Amino acid sequence: MARVFCIANQKGGVGKTTTAVNLAAGLARVGQRVLLIDMDPQGNATMGSGLDKRVLAPTVYHVLLGEVALNEAARYSEPVGYHVLGANRDLAGAEVELVGLQRRELRLRDALQAVQDDYDFVLIDCPPSLSLLTLNGLCAAHGVIVPMQCEYFALEGLADLVNSIKQVHANLNRDLRLIGLLRVMFDARITLQQQVSDQLKAHFGDKVFDTVIPRNVRLAEAPSFGLPGVVFDPSARGAKAFVDFAREMVARIERM
Numbered sequence: 018m019a020r021v022f023c024i025a026n027q028k029g030g031v032g033k034t035t036t037a038v039n040l041a042a043g044l045a046r047v048g049q050r051v052l053l054i055d056m057d058p059q060g061n062a063t064m065g066s067g068l069d070k071r072v073l074a075p076t077v078y079h080v081l082l083g084e085v086a087l088n089e090a091a092r093y094s095e096p097v098g099y100h101v102l103g104a105n106r107d108l109a110g111a112e113v114e115l116v117g118l119q120r121r122e123l124r125l126r127d128a129l130q131a132v133q134d135d136y137d138f139v140l141i142d143c144p145p146s147l148s149l150l151t152l153n154g155l156c157a158a159h160g161v162i163v164p165m166q167c168e169y170f171a172l173e174g175l176a177d178l179v180n181s182i183k184q185v186h187a188n189l190n191r192d193l194r195l196i197g198l199l200r201v202m203f204d205a206r207i208t209l210q211q212q213v214s215d216q217l218k219a220h221f222g223d224k225v226f227d228t229v230i231p232r233n234v235r236l237a238e239a240p241s242f243g244l245p246g247v248v249f250d251p252s253a254r255g256a257k258a259f260v261d262f263a264r265e266m267v268a269r270i271e272r273m
Contacts, residue, residue: 019052019136020270021129022196023158026165027181028174029145032201035236035246036164037142038065038097039256042247043263045098049137052091054125055104056150062142063103065240067096070105078107080128081153082114087128088135097248100136112149121149122189126157138266147181155185160196164230167200167213197269199262201230228262231255 024037034057041053054077055062060070070076075090080102091100115121129139141154155161161182165171179195186193198221204210218225230236233255236246247256 018133019129019139020160021139021141021158023141023143023151023154023161024164025143025151025154025161025178026163026174027145027147027178028165028171031145031166031171031174032164032230033145034061034065034142035240036162036199036201036230037062037140038245039236039247039259040162040263040266041066041099041138041140042097042245043260044138044140044266046247046260047263047267049263049267050135051099052102052132052136052139053099054102054139054141054154056108056125056141056154057104057144058106058109058150059144060103060105060108061240063101063105064243065245066099066101066103067094067243068092068101068103070103073103073105076107077102077104077125078111081111081124082118083124086131088132091132096243097245108150115149122152122156125153126190129157152185152189155182155193156190158190159192160194162196162199164199164201166202167210167217169209169213172213172216195224197224197226199226199228199230202232203229204232226262226265228258228265230258230262233258 024033041051044051063070075085079085091102093100143151143154235250235253236255239246239249
């Protein structure tokens, strides 16, 4: 049975999509069957997984509206080694169309029921706001992985996200919980980042993943080639860190 995780943070520019595509690629590298769902109308996770969002059809938009089954819309991306349920600008209109539908917050969860046995991990890349699209992701997931930079403004955004997770847990999805915080774009030479990292560990304890993703140029370059950094340059420090994170995720899930 697949374990479903949202990659979420209500603050933008914190590396959600970079985390989603590289964790998916890392999990595929360590032998897991992976589906990555792009819930952001920008379609960056789609493009970063080797698919062209401009010609992609059907997409997650059609799945949410019930026009096609999820397994019909998901595409296996040969270069990256995992399946992708892609998104493009069509998804921007989905929120308006979903408002009048029954079980509007649960459309993605319902669609995933048919493919539970086809994957080991399902990762959902959410937009940087608590929209109906993000809510669909949270309602479908067993847990949330939060990528965050070790900066003080990031701590404020984290408090809002944790509150949102608690609300969804209480009202819509009793399975939902915070799985862990992933420190990304980390530079140990910056004293402030080390201080914030220490605060995170002191407050959240084992909810902070052991793996730290360093700031890495090759990870930043990879999307322009339509690939995760793990595939684009497996020897890069950032790529190796994401494979280590994938192993940590597998080990953590086995203990749950």
